[in-house]
Amino acid sequence: MIVSGRALARVVAGAVVRAGALARAAASVVARASALAAAVALLTLAGCGSRTEAPSESGIPAALLLEARPIGHGARFHPPATGPLIGRCSERLGPRTAAHLEVFAANRVVIVAAGIGTLAPRTVSAGRISGARCYGDVVTVEPTGVVLVRAGTERSVADVFHGWGQTLSSTELAGFSAPRGTTVTAFVNGRRWRGAPGSIPLSRHAEIVLEVGPFVPPHRSYTFPPGA
Secondary structure: OOOOHHHHHHHHHHHHHHHHHHHHHHHHHHHHHHHHHHHHHHHHHHOOOOOOOOEOOOOOEHHHHHHOOOEOOOHHHOOOOOOOOOOOOEOOOOOEEEEEEEEEEOOEEEOOOOOOOEEEEEEEEOOEEEEEEEEOOEEOOOOOOEEEEEOOOOOEHHHHHHHHOOOEOOOEEOOEEOOOOOOOEEEEOOEEOOOOHHHOEOOOOOEEEEEEOOOOOOOOOOOOOOOO
16 A cells, blocks of 8 residues: 555544543553552551541642651560450450450550460451450450450450550550659540540441540541441
């Protein structure tokens, strides 16, 4: 087939235009992916499942900027589960309700350990306990702060700390002491709890925040996994 010079020029010009459009689309996708990655990173730092509000000038929700705290460095901020099993020991995890617990000390996140309320040997997959010899009434299977409570039982934050093997009082929080003249501060669903921190009930989908040290704006809610 013989193609005229003018026709060939039109074909080449069309190809150039399409290539330019494709390049612009690819750049847009990369930009959106970068923005999404940044947002996900901040959500992880601020506490997964927290609420979102109007973005700041940086494009990141202002509430998340206020609530974001890094995980503390060192063993003090990663205390393992060393306490006794609370309640009866069952071979199956069984039906559970879930509450979420966040702990802050010295303006840093203290990780709530996986393995509370479980007995060895344990099976761990991707950081999550997928099997244990038995499970008590209050259980954590991953270090996210989600606490699983056996259906039909009434448990409190004191049971979590007992099973965790960590201190909790009006002035002590997981091995950290409240600054002189202050106490452990507690919030439930974003509202100040005026009673003893340990008395907070592990109600279904409660968002519980405990703090010592500088004030950390508490989350009001948490996005629980399906079925929790």
